[in-house]
Amino acid sequence: MAEPLFKRLTIIGIGHIGASIAGALKLHPGTVAHLVISDASSTHLKRAEELELGDEYIASAAAAVQGADAVILCTPVGSFAAIAEAIAPYLVSGCILSDVGSTKRSVIRDVSPFIPKDVFFVPAHPMAGTEFSGPDAGVATLFEGRWCLLTPIDDNEEAAAKIETLWQTLGALPARIKAEHHDRVLAIVSHLPHLIAFIICGTADDLADETRDKVLQFAATGFRDFTRIAASDPVMWRDIFLNNKDALLEMLSRFCEDTQAMARAVRRGDANYIEDRINRSRKIRKNLIDIKQA
């Protein structure tokens, strides 16, 4: 039998992504010899055990990482600094520490200072997820055909290659990108769309009662799609917005300028401007379909 990629892998945080990794590992037995699951929530940890997601369940992250040759942080990015500080003294020499956070500059800023010299930190971001949360939301096939962006920070090529192999095994497409570029791209393709979805749901909720009732009754395609995006985990998204502040505010500012221009076009009845913007959107959609990302 082939050597496992990791002898002892610890997943910290058994929510939607952590549970999906655990599920995906079951589809690829032998990748990890022993899977340890840790979660600060006793409810989540108990549920993970009921679902038989791992081989061992340990509430304390510091205890859970002991002896592990790989650790993956799967909690909201706002918790990373405290967890890194807590687990750092217990990480064994040669251990690879990785994560699945949606922001990468903040993760490097928060985690790197605590990493012992003989531990390798490989920041990663599997670009997959649904609006559902918790251990029951794990989807074993979640990562198949989806990108996993790695933002390695130093010459830990061997460690980066092992994390790439892990994601490849789970069906993802690994790609490397600089952390700063990652954060700008994610700001526009994911963070801003989610922020806008949250905002417009609030705008609707603020309408006078009679109209608001009808909004719920007659929710049409556009709004329904926005509420679906907006149903995602609050703490996770709060942490993402606060930890990718610069890039997000830049994209938001560009978007607001474009919104003002569109409002002016609607007010003035500038049909050509409006049609041109709509046609550009369709072109982008067509490009996504062409490269099979639609």
Place this chain on the structure above:
Amino acid sequence: MAEPLFKRLTIIGIGHIGASIAGALKLHPGTVAHLVISDASSTHLKRAEELELGDEYIASAAAAVQGADAVILCTPVGSFAAIAEAIAPYLVSGCILSDVGSTKRSVIRDVSPFIPKDVFFVPAHPMAGTEFSGPDAGVATLFEGRWCLLTPIDDNEEAAAKIETLWQTLGALPARIKAEHHDRVLAIVSHLPHLIAFIICGTADDLADETRDKVLQFAATGFRDFTRIAASDPVMWRDIFLNNKDALLEMLSRFCEDTQAMARAVRRGDANYIEDRINRSRKIRKNLIDIKQA
């Protein structure tokens, strides 16, 4: 055999919605005895004939309505005034004229002046649709379980009841609402979400080349969903935005205020405000799921 609801129904405009009505009528034979299809585009009309969507195909709208006891306008709302003017002299006494437009005050404003005294105008809006266009995009089951909003303008109860029966037969849920209220509700549940989707696609398209390439390569859930909404028909949406200008600009202005407040919260790191807004969105989503509109 039961009497048909309409002896001769003319659909003007055989795009996504017109073709879906034609398809739905095939699922319910006997509802209409003779279906006439008209379209200013010879390509669309020829395609409708190839797809056998109707019983007769007439390019001229004026010719197509002759002898019809019901006519449904299924073109973009910006074309309604010209079509109403063109067909008015040929509408027979007792004919019911209806439409499927997504704006209702503008439709009443544009169509009513041309309606002969013995013709009944029943504005309607089936709240269904996908991002696809043209006669090939017809979906026979499109209206099943979806609302169809009627905004009758005078005491034409019998005519309104017949249009309600038609939509009920096609599987829709008819409901009556004042035109002004319709336009405000649609502005927030459909028109503003679409406008925002078009804007954010443009914002992404304006980014510097290196980032834009990565935007396409790594399009994540939020952005992908926005591009799907934004793939809808340009002329239809241009017309909707220009014909529901007041309500749309009011909702856009509320949305922009809320966006500024959110930007300030992100800049200041106001975690409570952000989390509160996200939780309100989730509540709306939950409400939609509870009333089965999600």
